[in-house]
Amino acid sequence: MTDPTPAVRLDAVEKTYAEEGLRVTALAGITADIPRGRFVMIVGPSGSGKSTLLNLIGCIDRPTSGSVEVAGQKIADLSDDALTDFRARAVGFVFQNFNLFPVLSAFENVEYPLLLLGLSARVRRERTMAMLDQVGLADQAKQRPNQLSGGQKQRVAIARALVKGPSLVLADEPTANLDSANGAAIIELMRSVQRQHDTSFVFSTHDPQLMSHADETFSLRDGRLVGHHVAETV
Secondary structure (H helix, E strand, O other): OOOOOOOEEEEEEEEEEEEOOEEEEEEEEEEEEEOOOOEEEEEOOOOOOHHHHHHHHOOOOOOOEEEEEEOOEEHHHOOHHHHHHHHHHHEEEEEOOOOOOOOOOHHHHHHHHHHHOOOOHHHHHHHHHHHHHHOOOHHHOOOOHHHOOHHHHHHHHHHHHHOOOOOEEEEEOOOOOOOHHHHHHHHHHHHHHHHHHOOEEEEEOOOHHHHOOOOEEEEEEOOEEEEEEEOOOO
16 A cells, blocks of 8 residues: 655745844745655756755755654654754755765765665675666666766665665766766666666756656745646646
């Protein structure tokens, strides 16, 4: 039976910052449910609040007011240490600049989240190689990031995000630094993983190619939710 609990539940979420004595509202009263197992896009012009919202969903930051729930867990109920723990287990991240460790091999970059979880060397190796194989880079395991193409780096980043089996993957402009062919290949890879593992993907993007694959799209403007569209095929 399908779990009806949404991947993310946002209830009247606000985020304000103090800048030079002024209060700046980054998000204003966002209420939305993001369903499980979908390709979900958060879109909007620069400064609309996309990155702020992604940080809240990713448990990197906390809202000023309102409630954020991820995979059924209310974030406000967790201490800072428990939140760090929860994020390490439940959330994967993919960034436009890849954010790989330059001194580590592809294998070591993918293995790193498993080290943080304290898994045995045997389990780490099995999971890491299986994940590199899934993204088509098993033969590049010993290469460092500077020996890989942009598309290969993003594949390593995706493998690293997925290796711990998170219920939610957040991707911030994951195709921004790729040409259209590599971008299309990366989108297809993420879509394949999403279908195979029923993983929830939430993207922040300006990329029309990526946006065309959305199951659902949430549109932000000036920190407010101004649109929600569900694809007809969903």
